[in-house]
Amino acid sequence: MRGTGVIRDMPEVTESEALTTLHRVFGYEAFRGEQEAIVDHVVAGGDAVVLMPTGGGKSLCYQIPSLVRPGTGIVVSPLIALMQDQVDALRALGVRAGFMNSTQDFDERRTVEAAFLAGELDLLYLAPERLRLDSTLDLLSRGKIALFAIDEAHCVSQWGHDFRPDYLTLSVLGERWPDVPRLALTATATHATHEEITHRLNMPAARHFVASFDRPNIQYRIVPKDDAKKQLLSFLRQEHEGDAGIVYCLSRKSVERTAEFLTRNGIEAVPYHAGLDAGMRARHQSRFLREEGLVVVATIAFGMGIDKPDVRFVAHVDLPKSIEGYYQETGRAGRDGLPSNAWMAYGLGDVVQQRKMIQSGDGDETFRRRASAHLDAMLALCETARCRRGQLLAYFGQAPDPAGCGNCDTCLTPPETWDGTVAAQKVLSTVVRLQRERGQKFGAAQIVDILLGRRTGKVIQFDHDQLSVFGIGEELAESEWRGVVRQLLAQGLLAVEGEFGTLALTEASGAVLRREREVPLRKEPKRPSTAGAASTASGRGKRRSKSAAAELPEELLPAFEALRAWRAEQAREQGVPPYVIFHDATLRDIVTTAPASVAELGTVGGVGEKKLARYGEGVLAVLSSLDGSGAAGSAPERDGHPVSGGAPDGDWPDTEPEPDDWI
Structure with a gap:
C-alpha cells in the first residue's frame, strides 16, 4: 500500500x-x-x-x-x-x-x-x-x-x-x-x-x-504429461467427480477433442472457444453458471469475470503462456474459500510449441523478448524443486514463507534432484555433432533416438548411427531424456528454432560443454498407471460433489445435500445461478450451526436482511424436514407446492436471462 x-x-x-x-x-x-x-x-x-x-x-x-x-x-x-x-x-x-x-x-x-x-x-x-x-x-x-x-x-x-x-x-x-x-x-x-x-x-x-496474492485453499500441482486426456480423466474421477470446474487448452481443436473425450467417458463437459458461434458460447456459459457439476473445456477466452464461487478445480492440459495468465485462470477455483485444485499436465512438447509460437509470431523483437521472459518465468514455475506457491508469490513481489506452503505438490512430495551435468553435455554434444559435422538441425525426438542408439528409419536415412554420440545415453530411459531436454530448454541451455521446432545451442551452452557450469535437474517422477482411467461410463450419472461436502461430519451431509437440492429448485424457478441464492460455504455454515429460528439464521455469514426475509422460512423448513436419523424427509408443502421461503416480488425475473458474448 x-x-x-x-x-x-x-x-x-x-x-x-x-x-x-x-x-x-x-x-x-x-x-x-x-x-x-x-x-x-x-x-x-x-x-x-x-x-x-x-x-x-x-x-x-x-x-x-x-x-x-x-x-x-x-x-x-x-x-x-x-x-x-x-x-x-x-x-x-x-x-x-x-x-x-x-x-x-x-x-x-x-x-x-x-x-x-x-x-x-x-x-x-x-x-x-x-x-x-x-x-x-x-x-x-x-x-x-x-x-x-x-x-x-x-x-x-x-x-x-x-x-x-x-x-x-x-x-x-x-x-x-x-x-x-x-x-x-x-x-x-x-x-x-x-x-x-x-x-x-x-x-x-x-x-x-x-493485498496478498496467496490463495491458501488452492493446491497447486504439476504432473509430467503422458496422454494428458487420460491423466485429466483420472484426476477428475479420483478427486472431482460431480464437481464444477474449468479445463484450459491451448487450441480450439484440443478444446473440442477434450470435451468430447470427457463426455464419452461419463464426465458432463461442454466446449468454449472463439470459433463457436455466439449463441452456443452464451448457452454453454449460462449452463456453467446455472448448473452444478458441469465442466467447461475452454481456451483462455473463457473465465474473466466469472463469479461462480464453487469452481472446485481448474486444470491445464497445455502450458499457459505466462504466470499472469496462469494465476488469473487458476484463481477461478475456490472463490468461496473451500479446498480446490489447480492441476496441470506439462511436457517437452509444450516447451517446444511455445518457443516456436514466439519465434514465428507476428510481433516485433520487443514483443518476442517480453513473451520469452513471460515463458521463462512460467517454465521456472514448472521446473522448480521448491515450493510452487512461494515461486508464484515471489513473481508478484510478495515474500514467500521460507518453510513452504504445505499445500502444493513440491511441499507435499518434495522432488528429488540430481547432477545432470553429464547428461546435459551428451544432449548438447549431439546437437553440436549434427550441426557442425552434418550441417543439420533436428528436434528432440531425433536427439533422443540417437542417444538411445535406436536405428529408426530417420536415423538410418541420415547415417546418424555413424555419429560418435550414437548410443551414449542408454543409462536413461526415453522419458528421462525428454525430461533432460525439457529442463535444458527451461534453463536457457537449448533453444527452439524455425518452423519445425529444431534444437540449437545458446550462448550459455558453451559453459556446460567446457565443464564450467553444473546443471542440477529434477528427477522425473515415476508415472502412475492410468489403466482403466478411460473405461467408458465409469461413474456415469453420479453428480454428487465430493469437494463441496469436504470436511463436513458425516452426520451433517444429509442436511447439506437437502439444502443444495432446495437451492437448485429455487434457482430454477427464478432463472438465476444457484450461488445467487446461497454459496456452498454459507450452506456449510448453516448445517454446522443448525439454526432453530430466523433470528439465529441471520447470524450466519452470507445471510443478509433481504435473503433472510426471502429464504429464511424455506431454509428452516428444509432443516426441520430431516427425521431423527438425519435423512431428509419429504419437503413440506402448502397448497400442493413445496415451501420456498417467500414468494418472488416484482424485482425478480421470471425467465432465465440470456447472456451475450464478449465485447
Whole structure:
C-alpha cells in the first residue's frame, strides 16, 4: 500500500455505516484484509488502485461505497455476458442495480436511464466501449455519480494477457468528472502492469492497495504429461467427480477433442472457444453458471469475470503462456474459500510449441523478448524443486514463507534432484555433432533416438548411427531424456528454432560443454498407471460433489445435500445461478450451526436482511424436514407446492436471462 491519495469533499460518514451496510446487505460481520481501508478511503472520496486476488472480495470495495455515498456507482466491466448475472446477484441482496449494453432494446435502455436520472440505482454496469459514446457521457453528466469502478483494470495493459483497446480511453472519466473518486481493480498484475494501469488511467494521486496474492485453499500441482486426456480423466474421477470446474487448452481443436473425450467417458463437459458461434458460447456459459457439476473445456477466452464461487478445480492440459495468465485462470477455483485444485499436465512438447509460437509470431523483437521472459518465468514455475506457491508469490513481489506452503505438490512430495551435468553435455554434444559435422538441425525426438542408439528409419536415412554420440545415453530411459531436454530448454541451455521446432545451442551452452557450469535437474517422477482411467461410463450419472461436502461430519451431509437440492429448485424457478441464492460455504455454515429460528439464521455469514426475509422460512423448513436419523424427509408443502421461503416480488425475473458474448 502506498500513496496518500486525494480526498474530495464528502458529507461525513460514520465509520460504522460501512460496517452496518456490510452486515445488513451482505450478511458479514467484518471486512477482510485490506477491504476496510479501501472502503474507508473511497467513501471519503479518494482514488484507489486495488490489486487483490480472485475471491479476495474486490467487488465489495466498490459496492459498499456505492451504497454509502450519495449517487450511483458506475462499474466499468469488459464483459457484457455476465452483467445480467451480476445484477441478479445484487438484486437478490436488495441492491438496486442495473446495466446498459447492446443486449437491450430501446425501451429497456430507456427504463434504466430513467432509473439512473431519478436516483433509483445504487450501481450501474457499463461496458467500456459505451463510454466512447457521447450519448452515454451526456447521460452520466445529468445524474449523480457516487464513484467510478474500473474492473479488470489489467485490460489496460498492452503487454498483458487480456488487453482491451477500449480501456485506453477511460482516462476521460478523471478528466470529465475530477471530483468523483475512481477505483481501478484487478486480480493480478506485476509491478510493471501495476504502473501501466496507474499511468494509462491517469491516476497519479491514487492510493495503492496490494493485498496478498496467496490463495491458501488452492493446491497447486504439476504432473509430467503422458496422454494428458487420460491423466485429466483420472484426476477428475479420483478427486472431482460431480464437481464444477474449468479445463484450459491451448487450441480450439484440443478444446473440442477434450470435451468430447470427457463426455464419452461419463464426465458432463461442454466446449468454449472463439470459433463457436455466439449463441452456443452464451448457452454453454449460462449452463456453467446455472448448473452444478458441469465442466467447461475452454481456451483462455473463457473465465474473466466469472463469479461462480464453487469452481472446485481448474486444470491445464497445455502450458499457459505466462504466470499472469496462469494465476488469473487458476484463481477461478475456490472463490468461496473451500479446498480446490489447480492441476496441470506439462511436457517437452509444450516447451517446444511455445518457443516456436514466439519465434514465428507476428510481433516485433520487443514483443518476442517480453513473451520469452513471460515463458521463462512460467517454465521456472514448472521446473522448480521448491515450493510452487512461494515461486508464484515471489513473481508478484510478495515474500514467500521460507518453510513452504504445505499445500502444493513440491511441499507435499518434495522432488528429488540430481547432477545432470553429464547428461546435459551428451544432449548438447549431439546437437553440436549434427550441426557442425552434418550441417543439420533436428528436434528432440531425433536427439533422443540417437542417444538411445535406436536405428529408426530417420536415423538410418541420415547415417546418424555413424555419429560418435550414437548410443551414449542408454543409462536413461526415453522419458528421462525428454525430461533432460525439457529442463535444458527451461534453463536457457537449448533453444527452439524455425518452423519445425529444431534444437540449437545458446550462448550459455558453451559453459556446460567446457565443464564450467553444473546443471542440477529434477528427477522425473515415476508415472502412475492410468489403466482403466478411460473405461467408458465409469461413474456415469453420479453428480454428487465430493469437494463441496469436504470436511463436513458425516452426520451433517444429509442436511447439506437437502439444502443444495432446495437451492437448485429455487434457482430454477427464478432463472438465476444457484450461488445467487446461497454459496456452498454459507450452506456449510448453516448445517454446522443448525439454526432453530430466523433470528439465529441471520447470524450466519452470507445471510443478509433481504435473503433472510426471502429464504429464511424455506431454509428452516428444509432443516426441520430431516427425521431423527438425519435423512431428509419429504419437503413440506402448502397448497400442493413445496415451501420456498417467500414468494418472488416484482424485482425478480421470471425467465432465465440470456447472456451475450464478449465485447
